[in-house]
Amino acid sequence: MFFPYTSGRKGMLGSEKEVGRVAQTVVVGVTGGIGAYKACELVRLLSRRGFRVKVVMTDAAMRFVTPLTFRTLTGEPVASSLWEEPAYGGVRHVSLAQEADVMVVAPCTANVIAKLAHGRADDMLTTTALAAQAPLVIAPAMNAEMWRKQVTRDNVAALRARGAVIVEPEAGELACGDVGEGRLAPVEDIADAVEAEACRARDLAGVRVLVTAGGTREAIDPVRFIGNRSSGKTGYAIAEEAARRGASVTLVAAPTCLADPYGAEVVRVTSALEMRDAVRAGFDRADLVVMAAAVADFRPEGPAEHKLKKDAGAPALALVRNPDILAELGERKDGRLLVGFAAETRDVLESARAKLEAKHLDLVVANDVGAPGRGFDADINRVTFVTAEGAEELPVLGKDAIARKLLDRIAEMLARRGQR
Numbered sequence: 001m002f003f004p005y006t007s008g009r010k011g012m013l014g015s016e017k018e019v020g021r022v023a024q025t026v027v028v029g030v031t032g033g034i035g036a037y038k039a040c041e042l043v044r045l046l047s048r049r050g051f052r053v054k055v056v057m058t059d060a061a062m063r064f065v066t067p068l069t070f071r072t073l074t075g076e077p078v079a080s081s082l083w084e085e086p087a088y089g090g091v092r093h094v095s096l097a098q099e100a101d102v103m104v105v106a107p108c109t110a111n112v113i114a115k116l117a118h119g120r121a122d123d124m125l126t127t128t129a130l131a132a133q134a135p136l137v138i139a140p141a142m143n144a145e146m147w148r149k150q151v152t153r154d155n156v157a158a159l160r161a162r163g164a165v166i167v168e169p170e171a172g173e174l175a176c177g178d179v180g181e182g183r184l185a186p187v188e189d190i191a192d193a194v195e196a197e198a199c200r201a202r203d204l205a206g207v208r209v210l211v212t213a214g215g216t217r218e219a220i221d222p223v224r225f226i227g228n229r230s231s232g233k234t235g236y237a238i239a240e241e242a243a244r245r246g247a248s249v250t251l252v253a254a255p256t257c258l259a260d261p262y263g264a265e266v267v268r269v270t271s272a273l274e275m276r277d278a279v280r281a282g283f284d285r286a287d288l289v290v291m292a293a294a295v296a297d298f299r300p301e302g303p304a305e306h307k308l309k310k311d312a313g314a315p316a317l318a319l320v321r322n323p324d325i326l327a328e329l330g331e332r333k334d335g336r337l338l339v340g341f342a343a344e345t346r347d348v349l350e351s352a353r354a355k356l357e358a359k360h361l362d363l364v365v366a367n368d369v370g371a372p373g374r375g376f377d378a379d380i381n382r383v384t385f386v387t388a389e390g391a392e393e394l395p396v397l398g399k400d401a402i403a404r405k406l407l408d409r410i411a412e413m414l415a416r417r418g419q420r
């Protein structure tokens with residue numbers, strides 16, 4: 001039987017899932033490899049660890065194991081076709097995706113890895129994965145040559161950069177008789193990865209987070225402005241990840257083309273002064289502030305009332321300083337956790353350390369915005385977390401993955417302070 005969707009994970013504070021009364025749901029995707037038989041053991045293990053488990057299979061998987069096996073192990077119907085009638089109306093792949101607190105694909109073939117990496121959705125499993133907001137754990141299993149191929153490595157790297165957790169296959173004798181890397185990881189390791197993601201899925205429940213994103217625009221006249229290249233992707237990724245992990249999120253967003261992050265309240269602003277007002281309005285209610293926005297340090301002194309005409313010659317722009325919003329918050333932080341960014345093109349770490357101290361911050365995300373192809377308006381970035389204890393340098397990652405690592409770090413800090 002399919003249960004109707006309960007939306008406990010989607011940023012609704014005080015829901016049953018968040019206070020731990022209802023088991024979290026793991027959707028286990030099984031694809032067509034000999035390791036499919038081990039998915040039976042994985043499903044049993046996850047059930048024993050207290051998860052409600054639902055299985056979705058590809059056609060190829062059903063050649064190795066039958067849906068009946070999983071239905072018997074889980075007590076839940078097994079999804080395999082996009083075209084079967086859902087038990088309670090609605091659209092089945094969407095309701096399964098919404099129910100998932102974690103989705104794991106084990107074993108995951110090279111073919112399904114490629115589909116997931118490229119957003120293809122042509123069966124029940126890949127459609128569910130594409131529709132899911134939940135963390136994704138992937139346990140690849142395949143022939144050693146297929147695993148070694150550059151195209152597979154690239155697909156795995158793309159998934160990892162988007163925040164998927166890869167439980168690497170191990171070396172050993174493979175079903176095809178070859179010996180090499182490609183055998184499904186031990187089911188205990190896969191279950192551990194799922195459990196870690198499930199814990200993460202709740203670790204910010206009850207925390208009130210204020211995030212800023214995008215670049216402010218400072219009007220020159222009614223149609224022109226001084227701006228910067230921030231796309232808002234970083235702040236949006238942080239807001240979405242925080243909401244996914246149970247936080248109550250307000251996002252103060254400068255103009256961007258991005259869709260609202262799922263589960264966050266969005267307050268739209270244009271200029272630095274408007275952003276300051278919106279941040280001040282949300283500050284008293286916040287436990288944590290993450291200032292990812294690129295706030296203009298200067299604005300034209302008096303924007304023209306009407307569009308400036310070129311016949312009048314080049315205007316002389318007099319600029320005045322904008323308030324430093326984050327520095328103002330630092331003066332009255334009163335137990336809140338404050339996270340700032342440092343966008344620099346040289347002396348990146350020194351500047352980040354100086355900002356940490358001067359603005360009374362708990363963490364600064366330092367990024368070298370002079371490096372081509374990353375940072376501003378890109379999907380990837382390379383950042384270093386700077387705290388009073390030291391610096392942690394991350395590799396080049398997708399902005400979703402950076403958001404995730406940042407919130408891992410913040411959750412640790414909150415736990416240390418006894419706020420979690």
Ligand code: PMT
Nearest residue numbers: 230231232233234291294295324325326340341342343377
């Ligand atoms: O939006 P994306 O395309 O994803 O790009 C991401 C990013 C490069 C914009 C992001 O990673 C980033 O670095 N954001 C901060 C940019 C910035 O303004 O840095 P800063 O070093 O000038 O400012 C330091 C901190 O003070 C920042 O947290 C900033 O939000 C804050 N600030 C700055 C000036 C100001 N007047 N008020 C502020 O609150």
